[in-house]
Amino acid sequence: MANTTEQTVLTFDGADDYITCGEVVLYDAAAFTIEFWAKRAVNNTEHRIVSQGSNDTLVLDDISTETGFDIGFEANNTFSIDFVNGNFGTAASLDTDWHHWSCIYNPGARECIFYRDGAEVDREKTNVDYEGGGPLYIGRGRENNVAFRGQLTELRVWDTVRSQAEIQNTMNYRLTGSEDNLLAYWPLNEGEGSSVKDRSPNSHDGTISGDAVWAQADIPLSRNSFQLQLLLPSLLFDGAGDYADCGSGIDLSATSFTIEFYGKREEGGKNQMFVNQGQGSGSGGLYIGFRDSDAFTFTFGGQELNTETTYTDLCWHRWSCVYDSSTNDRIIYRNGEEVARDSHSGTAPATGTFYLGFGKGGAASGDVAMDGFLDGKLVDLRIWKRVLTQAEIREGINYGLTGREIDLVAYWPLNEGQGSTVADQTGNGHDGTLHNVGWARLTRSPGTGLADYGYWYRWKLNIPVQTGSTSFQRGRIWA
Secondary structure: OOOOEEEEEEEEEOOOOEEEOOOOOOOOOOOEEEEEEEEEOOOOOOEEEEEEEOOOOEEEOOEEEOOEEEEEEOOOOEEEEEEOOEEEEEEEOOOOOOEEEEEEEEOOOOEEEEEEOOEEEEEEEOOOOOOOOOOEEEOEOOOOOOEOEEEEEEEEEEOOOOOHHHHHHHOOEOOOOOOOOEEEEEOOOOOOOOEEOOOOOOOOOEEEEOOOEEEEEEEOOEOOEHHHHHHOOEEEEEOOOOEEEOOOOOOOOOOOEEEEEEEEEOOOOOOEEEEEEOOOHHHOOEEEEEOOOOEEEEEEOOEEEEEEEEOOOOOOEEEEEEEEOOOOEEEEEEOOEEEEEEEOOOOOOOOOOEEEOOOOOOOOOOOOOOOOOOEEEEEEEEEEOOOOOHHHHHHHOOEOOOOOOOOEEEEEOOOOOOOOEEOOOOOOOOOEEEEOOEEEOOOOOOOOOEEOOOOOOOOOOOOOOOOOOOOOOOOOEEO
8 A cells, every 4th residue: 555645635524514516427227436535533333425316206107216325334334335225335344544445336247346445345246226316425325314424535436347456556546537437536635615626527526515624634645646757767778788687587478468668769760679578589589669660569479569650759658568368469559549459479478587778689580689779768667467458558657556556567666866776666576777777857846836646647847749739638736
Protein backbone atom coordinates (compact mmCIF):
# COMPACT_ATOMS: atom_id res chain seq x y z
CA MET A 1 0.00 0.00 0.00
CA ALA A 2 1.20 3.51 -0.70
CA ASN A 3 2.73 5.59 2.04
CA THR A 4 0.22 7.74 3.92
CA THR A 5 0.00 11.36 2.88
CA GLU A 6 -2.11 14.20 4.21
CA GLN A 7 -5.25 14.49 2.11
CA THR A 8 -8.35 16.64 2.15
CA VAL A 9 -11.45 14.64 3.16
CA LEU A 10 -15.05 15.33 4.08
CA THR A 11 -16.32 14.64 7.60
CA PHE A 12 -19.97 13.64 8.16
CA ASP A 13 -21.59 13.97 11.60
CA GLY A 14 -23.99 11.01 11.35
CA ALA A 15 -27.00 13.27 11.83
CA ASP A 16 -27.96 15.51 8.92
CA ASP A 17 -24.87 15.72 6.70
CA TYR A 18 -25.12 14.30 3.18
CA ILE A 19 -24.55 15.10 -0.49
CA THR A 20 -27.12 14.96 -3.28
CA CYS A 21 -25.62 14.18 -6.68
CA GLY A 22 -28.64 13.94 -8.93
CA GLU A 23 -29.48 10.85 -10.94
CA VAL A 24 -26.40 8.78 -11.81
CA VAL A 25 -27.82 6.24 -14.21
CA LEU A 26 -27.06 2.68 -13.18
CA TYR A 27 -29.26 0.67 -15.46
CA ASP A 28 -31.43 -2.21 -14.32
CA ALA A 29 -29.54 -5.52 -14.45
CA ALA A 30 -26.33 -3.74 -15.56
CA ALA A 31 -22.90 -4.17 -13.97
CA PHE A 32 -21.35 -1.58 -11.71
CA THR A 33 -18.41 -1.05 -9.35
CA ILE A 34 -18.45 1.53 -6.54
CA GLU A 35 -15.21 2.39 -4.70
CA PHE A 36 -14.23 4.82 -1.96
CA TRP A 37 -11.94 5.47 1.00
CA ALA A 38 -13.81 5.63 4.31
CA LYS A 39 -13.10 5.85 8.02
CA ARG A 40 -15.91 5.24 10.49
CA ALA A 41 -15.97 7.30 13.67
CA VAL A 42 -17.55 4.41 15.61
CA ASN A 43 -18.32 0.75 15.03
CA ASN A 44 -21.31 -1.34 16.13
CA THR A 45 -23.45 1.28 14.42
CA GLU A 46 -25.27 1.37 11.11
CA HIS A 47 -23.62 3.58 8.51
CA ARG A 48 -24.92 4.29 5.02
CA ILE A 49 -22.12 5.71 2.88
CA VAL A 50 -23.60 5.83 -0.61
CA SER A 51 -27.12 5.10 -1.83
CA GLN A 52 -29.40 5.46 -4.78
CA GLY A 53 -33.17 5.75 -4.90
CA SER A 54 -35.61 6.80 -2.18
CA ASN A 55 -38.34 5.45 0.03
CA ASP A 56 -40.89 6.61 -2.50
CA THR A 57 -42.49 3.82 -4.50
CA LEU A 58 -42.51 3.77 -8.26
CA VAL A 59 -45.26 2.21 -10.31
CA LEU A 60 -43.87 -0.22 -12.87
CA ASP A 61 -46.30 -2.27 -14.95
CA ASP A 62 -49.06 -1.38 -12.47
CA ILE A 63 -46.98 -2.79 -9.60
CA SER A 64 -45.71 -0.48 -6.84
CA THR A 65 -42.06 -1.10 -6.13
CA GLU A 66 -39.00 0.57 -4.62
CA THR A 67 -35.70 0.87 -6.44
CA GLY A 68 -32.09 1.52 -5.53
CA PHE A 69 -29.39 0.36 -3.11
CA ASP A 70 -27.60 1.24 0.12
CA ILE A 71 -23.87 0.62 0.63
CA GLY A 72 -22.29 0.87 4.08
CA PHE A 73 -22.03 -0.93 7.40
CA GLU A 74 -24.61 -2.86 9.37
CA ALA A 75 -24.81 -2.65 13.16
CA ASN A 76 -22.92 -5.96 13.33
CA ASN A 77 -20.01 -4.27 11.46
CA THR A 78 -20.44 -6.14 8.19
CA PHE A 79 -19.84 -4.11 5.05
CA SER A 80 -22.83 -4.63 2.77
CA ILE A 81 -24.87 -3.64 -0.23
CA ASP A 82 -28.60 -3.64 0.33
CA PHE A 83 -30.85 -3.89 -2.70
CA VAL A 84 -34.50 -3.26 -2.06
CA ASN A 85 -35.02 -6.97 -2.77
CA GLY A 86 -31.96 -8.46 -1.09
CA ASN A 87 -29.03 -7.79 1.28
CA PHE A 88 -25.48 -9.01 0.70
CA GLY A 89 -22.54 -8.45 3.02
CA THR A 90 -19.04 -9.35 4.11
CA ALA A 91 -17.55 -10.69 7.29
CA ALA A 92 -17.42 -8.22 10.18
CA SER A 93 -14.84 -5.43 10.04
CA LEU A 94 -14.28 -4.19 13.59
CA ASP A 95 -11.67 -1.43 13.34
CA THR A 96 -12.29 2.23 12.61
CA ASP A 97 -9.21 2.81 10.45
CA TRP A 98 -9.07 4.12 6.90
CA HIS A 99 -9.83 1.44 4.31
CA HIS A 100 -10.48 1.29 0.61
CA TRP A 101 -13.77 -0.46 -0.11
CA SER A 102 -14.99 -1.79 -3.46
CA CYS A 103 -18.49 -3.11 -4.02
CA ILE A 104 -19.21 -4.86 -7.32
CA TYR A 105 -22.45 -6.07 -8.85
CA ASN A 106 -21.99 -8.64 -11.62
CA PRO A 107 -25.37 -9.41 -13.18
CA GLY A 108 -23.91 -11.99 -15.56
CA ALA A 109 -22.73 -14.15 -12.67
CA ARG A 110 -25.57 -12.87 -10.45
CA GLU A 111 -23.21 -12.07 -7.62
CA CYS A 112 -21.89 -9.24 -5.47
CA ILE A 113 -18.15 -9.04 -4.79
CA PHE A 114 -16.48 -7.08 -2.00
CA TYR A 115 -12.85 -5.91 -1.73
CA ARG A 116 -11.18 -4.34 1.29
CA ASP A 117 -7.86 -2.63 0.55
CA GLY A 118 -7.70 -4.52 -2.74
CA ALA A 119 -8.18 -7.97 -1.19
CA GLU A 120 -11.35 -9.91 -1.88
CA VAL A 121 -13.26 -10.44 1.37
CA ASP A 122 -16.48 -11.99 0.11
CA ARG A 123 -18.67 -12.77 -2.86
CA GLU A 124 -22.30 -13.76 -2.67
CA LYS A 125 -24.83 -14.99 -5.20
CA THR A 126 -27.62 -12.43 -5.47
CA ASN A 127 -30.44 -14.44 -7.08
CA VAL A 128 -32.06 -11.04 -7.68
CA ASP A 129 -31.55 -8.28 -10.20
CA TYR A 130 -30.65 -4.74 -9.30
CA GLU A 131 -33.45 -2.32 -10.11
CA GLY A 132 -31.94 1.12 -10.50
CA GLY A 133 -33.31 4.63 -10.48
CA GLY A 134 -33.52 7.80 -8.47
CA PRO A 135 -30.97 10.26 -7.06
CA LEU A 136 -27.58 9.21 -5.75
CA TYR A 137 -26.65 10.25 -2.21
CA ILE A 138 -23.32 10.32 -0.40
CA GLY A 139 -23.32 10.11 3.38
CA ARG A 140 -26.89 8.89 3.92
CA GLY A 141 -29.18 5.99 3.21
CA ARG A 142 -31.77 5.73 0.52
CA GLU A 143 -34.54 6.32 3.05
CA ASN A 144 -32.60 9.04 4.90
CA ASN A 145 -33.04 7.26 8.25
CA VAL A 146 -29.43 6.07 8.53
CA ALA A 147 -26.51 8.45 8.01
CA PHE A 148 -22.73 8.12 7.91
CA ARG A 149 -20.58 9.23 10.82
CA GLY A 150 -16.99 9.41 9.73
CA GLN A 151 -14.71 10.63 6.95
CA LEU A 152 -14.84 9.95 3.24
CA THR A 153 -12.84 10.66 0.09
CA GLU A 154 -12.25 9.47 -3.48
CA LEU A 155 -15.63 8.02 -4.42
CA ARG A 156 -15.88 6.42 -7.87
CA VAL A 157 -18.72 4.81 -9.80
CA TRP A 158 -17.93 2.58 -12.80
CA ASP A 159 -20.36 0.97 -15.20
CA THR A 160 -18.39 -2.25 -15.38
CA VAL A 161 -17.14 -5.16 -13.26
CA ARG A 162 -13.63 -4.12 -12.25
CA SER A 163 -11.05 -6.84 -11.78
CA GLN A 164 -8.97 -7.19 -8.65
CA ALA A 165 -5.90 -6.09 -10.59
CA GLU A 166 -7.68 -2.96 -11.84
CA ILE A 167 -8.77 -2.09 -8.31
CA GLN A 168 -5.31 -2.62 -6.85
CA ASN A 169 -3.58 -0.67 -9.60
CA THR A 170 -5.54 2.54 -8.95
CA MET A 171 -6.84 2.45 -5.40
CA ASN A 172 -3.83 4.32 -3.99
CA TYR A 173 -3.92 7.07 -6.59
CA ARG A 174 -6.22 9.90 -7.57
CA LEU A 175 -7.80 9.59 -11.02
CA THR A 176 -7.83 12.05 -13.92
CA GLY A 177 -11.56 11.65 -14.60
CA SER A 178 -11.03 10.48 -18.20
CA GLU A 179 -10.66 6.76 -17.42
CA ASP A 180 -12.67 4.27 -19.47
CA ASN A 181 -16.00 3.15 -17.96
CA LEU A 182 -15.89 5.85 -15.28
CA LEU A 183 -19.49 6.95 -14.76
CA ALA A 184 -18.95 9.41 -11.90
CA TYR A 185 -15.97 10.48 -9.78
CA TRP A 186 -15.99 12.69 -6.70
CA PRO A 187 -12.49 13.14 -5.17
CA LEU A 188 -14.17 14.99 -2.25
CA ASN A 189 -11.08 17.10 -1.70
CA GLU A 190 -12.30 20.62 -2.51
CA GLY A 191 -11.45 21.73 1.02
CA GLU A 192 -14.11 24.45 1.10
CA GLY A 193 -17.58 25.29 -0.07
CA SER A 194 -20.87 23.43 -0.21
CA SER A 195 -20.51 21.62 -3.52
CA VAL A 196 -18.41 18.72 -4.77
CA LYS A 197 -17.23 18.31 -8.33
CA ASP A 198 -17.76 15.20 -10.46
CA ARG A 199 -14.45 14.94 -12.32
CA SER A 200 -15.86 12.57 -14.94
CA PRO A 201 -17.27 14.11 -18.14
CA ASN A 202 -20.81 13.38 -16.91
CA SER A 203 -21.25 16.42 -14.62
CA HIS A 204 -22.89 14.75 -11.63
CA ASP A 205 -21.80 17.55 -9.30
CA GLY A 206 -23.08 17.24 -5.75
CA THR A 207 -24.58 19.68 -3.24
CA ILE A 208 -23.74 19.33 0.46
CA SER A 209 -26.57 19.48 2.98
CA GLY A 210 -25.97 19.93 6.69
CA ASP A 211 -22.71 20.93 8.31
CA ALA A 212 -20.22 18.48 6.80
CA VAL A 213 -16.70 19.66 7.61
CA TRP A 214 -13.61 19.65 5.38
CA ALA A 215 -10.60 18.20 7.17
CA GLN A 216 -7.10 16.83 6.63
CA ALA A 217 -6.28 13.16 7.21
CA ASP A 218 -3.34 10.83 6.65
CA ILE A 219 -4.44 8.22 4.12
CA PRO A 220 -2.53 5.67 2.03
CA LEU A 221 -3.69 7.59 -1.02
CA SER A 222 -1.13 9.42 -3.10
CA ARG A 223 -1.41 12.70 -4.94
CA ASN A 224 1.52 11.52 -7.01
CA SER A 225 -0.20 10.27 -10.07
CA PHE A 226 2.41 9.86 -12.75
CA GLN A 227 1.83 13.32 -14.13
CA LEU A 228 3.65 14.68 -11.10
CA GLN A 229 6.84 12.94 -12.18
CA LEU A 230 7.39 16.18 -14.11
CA LEU A 231 8.97 17.33 -10.85
CA LEU A 232 11.53 14.51 -10.97
CA PRO A 233 14.51 13.45 -13.11
CA SER A 234 14.71 10.71 -15.72
CA LEU A 235 17.56 8.63 -17.10
CA LEU A 236 19.62 10.38 -19.78
CA PHE A 237 21.49 8.30 -22.39
CA ASP A 238 23.97 9.99 -24.75
CA GLY A 239 23.93 7.42 -27.57
CA ALA A 240 27.65 6.76 -27.21
CA GLY A 241 27.93 3.75 -24.93
CA ASP A 242 25.60 4.47 -22.00
CA TYR A 243 23.47 1.60 -20.69
CA ALA A 244 21.97 0.08 -17.56
CA ASP A 245 22.44 -3.56 -16.51
CA CYS A 246 19.47 -4.94 -14.53
CA GLY A 247 20.84 -8.44 -14.03
CA SER A 248 19.79 -11.82 -15.39
CA GLY A 249 16.97 -12.66 -12.96
CA ILE A 250 14.07 -11.74 -15.26
CA ASP A 251 12.68 -14.76 -17.13
CA LEU A 252 10.08 -13.98 -19.81
CA SER A 253 10.36 -17.29 -21.63
CA ALA A 254 7.17 -19.30 -22.21
CA THR A 255 4.93 -16.71 -20.58
CA SER A 256 2.70 -13.80 -21.46
CA PHE A 257 4.13 -10.40 -20.63
CA THR A 258 3.71 -6.65 -20.97
CA ILE A 259 6.55 -4.11 -20.98
CA GLU A 260 5.75 -0.39 -20.60
CA PHE A 261 7.76 2.82 -20.33
CA TYR A 262 7.95 6.50 -21.18
CA GLY A 263 10.65 7.22 -23.73
CA LYS A 264 12.00 10.20 -25.65
CA ARG A 265 14.64 10.30 -28.38
CA GLU A 266 16.94 13.25 -28.94
CA GLU A 267 17.70 12.19 -32.53
CA GLY A 268 15.89 10.06 -35.09
CA GLY A 269 16.98 8.04 -38.11
CA LYS A 270 19.07 5.42 -36.34
CA ASN A 271 18.73 2.18 -34.39
CA GLN A 272 17.98 3.04 -30.76
CA MET A 273 16.79 0.47 -28.27
CA PHE A 274 15.11 1.28 -24.97
CA VAL A 275 15.11 -2.37 -23.82
CA ASN A 276 17.13 -5.47 -24.71
CA GLN A 277 17.39 -8.98 -23.30
CA GLY A 278 19.39 -11.86 -24.80
CA GLN A 279 21.53 -11.85 -27.92
CA GLY A 280 21.03 -12.96 -31.48
CA SER A 281 17.92 -14.18 -33.27
CA GLY A 282 18.83 -17.81 -32.69
CA SER A 283 18.58 -17.33 -28.92
CA GLY A 284 15.41 -15.27 -29.07
CA GLY A 285 16.86 -11.86 -28.21
CA LEU A 286 14.28 -9.25 -27.18
CA TYR A 287 14.54 -5.69 -28.56
CA ILE A 288 12.18 -2.78 -28.03
CA GLY A 289 12.90 0.61 -29.54
CA PHE A 290 13.36 2.37 -32.88
CA ARG A 291 14.77 1.16 -36.17
CA ASP A 292 16.81 3.51 -38.35
CA SER A 293 13.66 3.82 -40.49
CA ASP A 294 11.98 5.52 -37.48
CA ALA A 295 9.56 2.63 -37.14
CA PHE A 296 9.06 1.39 -33.59
CA THR A 297 9.97 -2.28 -33.13
CA PHE A 298 9.02 -5.09 -30.77
CA THR A 299 11.30 -7.96 -31.75
CA PHE A 300 12.17 -11.37 -30.35
CA GLY A 301 12.97 -14.80 -31.73
CA GLY A 302 14.30 -13.17 -34.88
CA GLN A 303 10.79 -12.03 -35.83
CA GLU A 304 10.11 -8.30 -35.94
CA LEU A 305 6.88 -6.46 -35.25
CA ASN A 306 7.42 -2.97 -36.64
CA THR A 307 4.92 -0.14 -36.84
CA GLU A 308 3.86 0.77 -40.37
CA THR A 309 3.90 4.38 -39.29
CA THR A 310 7.30 5.97 -38.91
CA TYR A 311 7.73 8.51 -36.14
CA THR A 312 9.98 11.51 -36.63
CA ASP A 313 8.91 13.60 -33.65
CA LEU A 314 11.20 13.73 -30.64
CA CYS A 315 8.47 13.93 -28.00
CA TRP A 316 7.78 11.88 -24.90
CA HIS A 317 5.48 8.92 -25.56
CA ARG A 318 4.15 6.01 -23.56
CA TRP A 319 5.06 2.69 -25.22
CA SER A 320 3.47 -0.62 -24.22
CA CYS A 321 4.46 -3.95 -25.77
CA VAL A 322 2.24 -6.99 -25.12
CA TYR A 323 2.83 -10.67 -25.87
CA ASP A 324 0.08 -13.29 -25.32
CA SER A 325 1.70 -16.72 -25.10
CA SER A 326 -1.69 -18.48 -25.42
CA THR A 327 -2.46 -16.92 -28.83
CA ASN A 328 1.04 -15.77 -29.92
CA ASP A 329 -0.40 -12.27 -30.45
CA ARG A 330 1.96 -9.32 -30.15
CA ILE A 331 0.67 -5.76 -29.85
CA ILE A 332 2.35 -2.35 -29.66
CA TYR A 333 0.50 0.57 -28.03
CA ARG A 334 1.56 4.21 -28.29
CA ASN A 335 -0.03 6.46 -25.67
CA GLY A 336 -2.67 3.79 -25.10
CA GLU A 337 -3.59 3.43 -28.79
CA GLU A 338 -2.84 0.25 -30.73
CA VAL A 339 -0.35 0.93 -33.53
CA ALA A 340 0.82 -2.56 -34.56
CA ARG A 341 -0.19 -6.20 -34.15
CA ASP A 342 0.91 -9.61 -35.45
CA SER A 343 0.99 -13.30 -34.59
CA HIS A 344 4.42 -14.46 -33.51
CA SER A 345 5.53 -17.87 -34.75
CA GLY A 346 9.04 -17.93 -33.35
CA THR A 347 10.47 -18.80 -29.95
CA ALA A 348 9.67 -16.86 -26.83
CA PRO A 349 12.16 -14.26 -25.57
CA ALA A 350 15.32 -15.65 -24.11
CA THR A 351 16.49 -15.27 -20.57
CA GLY A 352 19.66 -13.36 -19.95
CA THR A 353 20.81 -9.95 -18.82
CA PHE A 354 18.14 -7.28 -19.07
CA TYR A 355 19.56 -4.04 -20.44
CA LEU A 356 18.22 -0.53 -20.70
CA GLY A 357 19.44 1.92 -23.31
CA PHE A 358 20.95 -0.23 -26.04
CA GLY A 359 20.53 -3.34 -28.20
CA LYS A 360 23.20 -5.95 -27.72
CA GLY A 361 23.12 -7.65 -31.12
CA GLY A 362 25.14 -10.27 -32.91
CA ALA A 363 25.87 -11.18 -36.49
CA ALA A 364 22.66 -13.09 -37.20
CA SER A 365 20.10 -11.72 -39.63
CA GLY A 366 17.55 -9.44 -38.05
CA ASP A 367 19.69 -8.58 -35.02
CA VAL A 368 20.13 -5.05 -33.79
CA ALA A 369 23.57 -3.71 -34.51
CA MET A 370 25.91 -2.80 -31.70
CA ASP A 371 25.31 0.86 -32.51
CA GLY A 372 21.77 0.59 -31.09
CA PHE A 373 22.59 2.83 -28.12
CA LEU A 374 19.83 5.19 -27.04
CA ASP A 375 20.30 8.91 -27.46
CA GLY A 376 17.41 10.02 -25.31
CA LYS A 377 15.56 9.68 -22.04
CA LEU A 378 13.73 6.88 -20.24
CA VAL A 379 11.49 6.77 -17.17
CA ASP A 380 8.88 4.57 -15.47
CA LEU A 381 9.68 1.13 -16.86
CA ARG A 382 7.36 -1.75 -15.88
CA ILE A 383 7.37 -5.48 -16.64
CA TRP A 384 4.24 -7.55 -16.06
CA LYS A 385 3.93 -11.32 -16.41
CA ARG A 386 0.52 -11.13 -18.00
CA VAL A 387 -1.37 -9.48 -20.84
CA LEU A 388 -2.54 -6.00 -19.93
CA THR A 389 -5.73 -5.01 -21.70
CA GLN A 390 -5.95 -1.74 -23.59
CA ALA A 391 -8.20 -0.36 -20.84
CA GLU A 392 -5.60 -1.26 -18.17
CA ILE A 393 -2.83 0.29 -20.25
CA ARG A 394 -4.76 3.52 -20.68
CA GLU A 395 -5.66 3.59 -17.02
CA GLY A 396 -2.04 3.12 -15.95
CA ILE A 397 -0.60 5.76 -18.26
CA ASN A 398 -1.09 8.57 -15.78
CA TYR A 399 -0.19 6.84 -12.53
CA GLY A 400 2.87 5.62 -10.74
CA LEU A 401 2.75 2.21 -9.06
CA THR A 402 3.30 1.00 -5.51
CA GLY A 403 5.43 -1.96 -6.65
CA ARG A 404 3.03 -4.45 -5.05
CA GLU A 405 0.61 -4.83 -7.94
CA ILE A 406 -0.41 -8.34 -9.01
CA ASP A 407 1.87 -9.94 -11.67
CA LEU A 408 4.30 -7.02 -11.61
CA VAL A 409 7.75 -8.58 -12.16
CA ALA A 410 9.88 -5.45 -12.14
CA TYR A 411 9.25 -1.73 -11.76
CA TRP A 412 11.89 0.95 -12.13
CA PRO A 413 10.57 4.53 -11.72
CA LEU A 414 14.04 5.66 -12.90
CA ASN A 415 13.73 8.92 -11.01
CA GLU A 416 16.47 8.69 -8.39
CA GLY A 417 18.19 11.73 -9.87
CA GLN A 418 21.66 10.75 -8.70
CA GLY A 419 23.95 7.80 -8.19
CA SER A 420 24.71 4.74 -10.31
CA THR A 421 21.87 2.44 -9.22
CA VAL A 422 18.20 2.33 -10.14
CA ALA A 423 15.91 0.47 -7.74
CA ASP A 424 13.34 -2.16 -8.64
CA GLN A 425 10.35 -1.18 -6.49
CA THR A 426 8.75 -4.66 -6.54
CA GLY A 427 11.18 -6.09 -4.01
CA ASN A 428 12.18 -8.79 -6.52
CA GLY A 429 15.75 -7.57 -6.52
CA HIS A 430 16.12 -6.51 -10.16
CA ASP A 431 18.02 -3.34 -9.30
CA GLY A 432 19.99 -1.86 -12.18
CA THR A 433 23.58 -0.64 -12.41
CA LEU A 434 24.20 2.42 -14.56
CA HIS A 435 27.19 2.59 -16.88
CA ASN A 436 27.95 6.21 -17.78
CA VAL A 437 24.24 7.07 -17.73
CA GLY A 438 23.36 10.58 -16.62
CA TRP A 439 20.27 12.16 -15.17
CA ALA A 440 18.01 14.62 -16.97
CA ARG A 441 16.65 17.52 -14.96
CA LEU A 442 14.13 20.24 -15.64
CA THR A 443 15.48 23.39 -17.18
CA ARG A 444 13.00 25.54 -15.27
CA SER A 445 11.66 25.34 -11.76
CA PRO A 446 8.07 24.28 -11.16
CA GLY A 447 7.96 26.82 -8.35
CA THR A 448 7.12 26.43 -4.70
CA GLY A 449 3.43 25.56 -5.05
CA LEU A 450 1.72 22.21 -5.13
CA ALA A 451 0.75 20.74 -8.48
CA ASP A 452 -2.61 19.16 -7.68
CA TYR A 453 -2.95 15.43 -8.45
CA GLY A 454 -4.55 17.22 -11.22
CA TYR A 455 -5.74 16.54 -14.60
CA TRP A 456 -2.52 16.66 -16.53
CA TYR A 457 -1.95 14.13 -19.23
CA ARG A 458 1.16 15.67 -20.71
CA TRP A 459 3.41 15.00 -17.78
CA LYS A 460 6.67 16.65 -18.85
CA LEU A 461 6.90 20.42 -18.90
CA ASN A 462 9.17 20.39 -21.95
CA ILE A 463 7.09 18.18 -24.24
CA PRO A 464 6.65 20.01 -27.56
CA VAL A 465 3.04 20.76 -28.46
CA GLN A 466 2.05 18.69 -31.48
CA THR A 467 -0.39 19.71 -34.19
CA GLY A 468 -3.83 18.39 -33.42
CA SER A 469 -2.87 17.32 -29.90
CA THR A 470 -5.76 16.99 -27.45
CA SER A 471 -3.83 15.42 -24.63
CA PHE A 472 -3.41 18.49 -22.46
CA GLN A 473 -6.44 18.42 -20.22
CA ARG A 474 -7.73 20.68 -17.50
CA GLY A 475 -5.45 21.23 -14.55
CA ARG A 476 -4.78 23.26 -11.46
CA ILE A 477 -1.57 24.57 -9.90
CA TRP A 478 -1.58 26.00 -6.41
CA ALA A 479 1.28 28.36 -5.70
